Amino acid sequence: MALGQVSAAPAPMGETATREQLVERRPVVAAVGRDASHCFDSTVEKAFAAVCPDLGGSFLACSDRDATGLVQAGRADFGLHGGNLTARDLHAGLRQTRVGLELFALAVAPDFPARSLTRVQVRQVLTGQVGDWKELGFDVGPVVVVVPSDLRLAERAARTLILGDDFGGRAVRVASDRHVADQILRHKGAIGVVRPTARALEPEMRLLQIDWTMPSGEAYGYGTYPWAIPVHVVTAGLPEGPALRFVQFLQGDEGRELLGRTLLLP
Numbered sequence: 001m002a003l004g005q006v007s008a009a010p011a012p013m014g015e016t017a018t019r020e021q022l023v024e025r026r027p028v029v030a031a032v033g034r035d036a037s038h039c040f041d042s043t044v045e046k047a048f049a050a051v052c053p054d055l056g057g058s059f060l061a062c063s064d065r066d067a068t069g070l071v072q073a074g075r076a077d078f079g080l081h082g083g084n085l086t087a088r089d090l091h092a093g094l095r096q097t098r099v100g101l102e103l104f105a106l107a108v109a110p111d112f113p114a115r116s117l118t119r120v121q122v123r124q125v126l127t128g129q130v131g132d133w134k135e136l137g138f139d140v141g142p143v144v145v146v147v148p149s150d151l152r153l154a155e156r157a158a159r160t161l162i163l164g165d166d167f168g169g170r171a172v173r174v175a176s177d178r179h180v181a182d183q184i185l186r187h188k189g190a191i192g193v194v195r196p197t198a199r200a201l202e203p204e205m206r207l208l209q210i211d212w213t214m215p216s217g218e219a220y221g222y223g224t225y226p227w228a229i230p231v232h233v234v235t236a237g238l239p240e241g242p243a244l245r246f247v248q249f250l251q252g253d254e255g256r257e258l259l260g261r262t263l264l265l266p
Contacts, residue, residue, distance in 0.1 A: 018258060023155055027055075027056045027057040027058065028055045028056060028057030028058075028077045028242045029038070029057055029058065029060055029070075029075065029076045029077055030058070030059045030060065030076065030077065030078055030079070030080060030246070031060050031062055031066065031067040031071060031075075031076035031078075031080070032061050032062065032067065032079075032080045033062065033063060033064030033065075033066070033067035033068075033079065033080055033081045033082055033153075034057045034059060034061075034062070034063050034064055034071060034082070034152075035064050035081070035082020035083060035102075035156060035229055035231075036064070036067075036080040036081055036082040036231050037080075037152075038102070038152065038153065038262050039100070039102075039223075039231060039258075039259055039262045040059060040080045042059075043258060044255075044259075045058075045059045046256050047219040047249075047255075047258060048246060048249050048255075049057045049220055050177065051254070052245055052246075052249070055240070055242050055245070057077070059080075060076065064081050064082055064083060067079035067080060067081050067234065068081060068085065068089055068094060068234055069071065069153070071234050071235065071236055072089070072092055072093075072094055072236060074127060074236070075247055076244035077141075077241070077242045077243055078234060078239070078242065078246060079233070079234035079235075080231070080232075080233060080234070080235055080236050081096065081231070081232050081233075081234045082102070082156075082229045082230075082231055082232075083229060083230065083232075084096070084230060084232070085234065087231070093236055093237055094235070094237050095234070095236075095238055096232035096233070096234050096235075096237060097232060097233045097235070097239055097247055098230050098231070098232050098266065099231055099232065099233060099247070099250050099251075099259060099263070099265075099266075100218055100230075100231050100259050100260075100263030100264060100265045100266065101220060101228045101230055101231070101263060101264045101265075102156065102195060102228060102229040102230075102231060102262060102263055103197075103215055103216075103217070103220065103227070103228040103263075103264045104156075104157050104160045104161050104193060104194075104215075104227050105193075105194055105195070105196050105207050105208070105215035105227070106122065106161075106191055106192065106193060106194070106207070106208040106210070107177075107180055107181075107184065107189070107191070107192045107193075107201070107202075107205040107206065107207055107208065108126070108184065108190070108191050108205060108206060108208050109184050109185075109188065109192050109205060109206075109207070110204075110206050111138075112138075112140065112206075112208070112253060113138045113140060114136075114138055114208065115208070115209055115212075116208065116209035116210065116211065116212045116213075117136075117208060117209075117210060118210070118211055118212040119211055121136055122161060122162070122210055123162050123163075123165065124136075124146075125143055125145065125191060126143070126145055126158075126161060126162050126167055126171075126193075127162060127165050127166065127167065127168050128167075128168020128170060128171070129168075129171060130143055131143055132189075133162075133189050135255060140188050140189045141187075141188050141189040142187075142189050143189050143191065144172060144187040144189055144190075144191070145168055145170070145171040145172065145173070145190075145191060145193075146172045146173075146174055146179075146180050146183045146184075146185065146190055146191065146192035146193065146194060147167045147171045147172070147173055147174075147192070147193045148173065148174070148175075149173040149174055149175050150175070150266060154167065154173070154193075154240060154265040156229060157193050157245060159170070160227050160228065160229060161193065161227055172190075174192075177192075177195075177201075177202055178202060179192050179204035180192035180193075180194055180202070180205065181203075181204040181205050184203075184204055184205050185204050191208070192205070194207075194260055195262060195264075196215055196216075196264055197260055197261070197262065197263060197265075198260045198264070198265060199260070199262055210225065210227065211224075213225045215227070215228075216264075217264050217266065228264075231263060233246065233247055233250070
């Protein structure tokens, strides 16, 4: 052996695999933020585990802020986050890959006389400040606001559409878009909060424009329809390893079908 050359320590007797192969792989951890948890539920977790059984791991429920913090600290392989990263997050090296939009919109009957409401009128209607459509110039009777019965969904909708104010105390709370349509059939002046996705809208209702802009992913991208929560996969740098495989799963047919239950997809 030449001077100064260090030989590798011999493997223990009977050791046949390399040391790298013998290192136990750490289970994958995905930090799921509160505003993303509605679309990354146990169904998605099980489907991803079936596609990538070698990864193992679990989804960890936390706040959206904690989801980014755990990724930045290296305690999670990737995060699932509702909203956009801050400039400080991006400067620290975090990156976000958008997988969909939780788009909020207002639905009315097909023959409702208004085509659009201003954002001020939307606030007045949804908070109960306007009790009859005549106050806004429409002769369709009392305002009947229909909102989600799911408390977390209702909170996100209120935060997005009316900046966190409460829906009016007389709002009717329902479990699905089908129930929104039922209320629109029952009350001529009903207006309901819905989430447009790839699914066809119930035939008993149509979407209302806000500030003369129809709700769509394109309008959100242009900044003319801001009433949505973008959902991202958050990573330290560009997605790689388990994070990349998760993004690829979400972009495949099965992942898109699962996300499409609640999100408008790219």
